[in-house]
Amino acid sequence: MLKDNFNKMCLVVIAFLVLVSLCFTLKANAEEFDAPADAAESVPSVQVYDPDLYAKxxxxxxxxNALSEVIAADTQNTAPDYTEQLSGISDQLQILAEQVEPEADTTSAFDKPFSEYxxxxxxxxxxxxxxGFNVFSLIIKNFIL
Structure with missing residues (x-):
């Protein structure tokens, strides 16, 4: 069946390419693998009761807790309300944008009726x-005829 070396070489190259693609597929699947939650919990741990550690x-x-309460009280009292200033700034920006961008003329030559020319x-x-007809006829006359 596979008597000549060319067929054998083709078979070896194809087998090699299949193995390489299989390796890349396995690597990609291994990178996407997430360990189940049960695996992390099933690891045995040593529990030691240390009263000093629990006190610390x-x-x-x-x-x-005390620090978070201070920060929460601090942010509630000192946070200024900028909504009115921001709305004023956005209104001013809108006015400036309208002044800078004149309305473009949307009429084109093709919108005008022929009777108004x-x-x-x-x-x-x-x-x-x-x-245009003369140029077309010269092209036809010189290059085709």
Missing amino acids: LDSLQESV SLVENLLLILSVIL
Whole structure:
């Protein structure tokens, strides 16, 4: 079946590429793996009762609670209300933006009806059509015929 070396080499290259892609797939799946919550809880731990440690933890918790109360009271009393000033600034910015950006003229030449064209505009339109036809006919005449 696989008598010549070319077929064997192709088979080896294909097998190698499949193995490489399998390795990358396994690595990607391993990086996305999250350990279940039960695995972290099932680790045995040693519980030691140390009264000095619990006393230190209680005093630390009391100081953290006192500090958080002071910070909460501090922020409630000293926080100024800037909403009125911010609304005034945003109104001023809106006025400035309206003054800086003039309204763009949205009319184009193609919105104007043909009956409203002036004599000069009509003549320019006819001239451009004739010139375009002449250029087209010269191109056809020189390059095709």
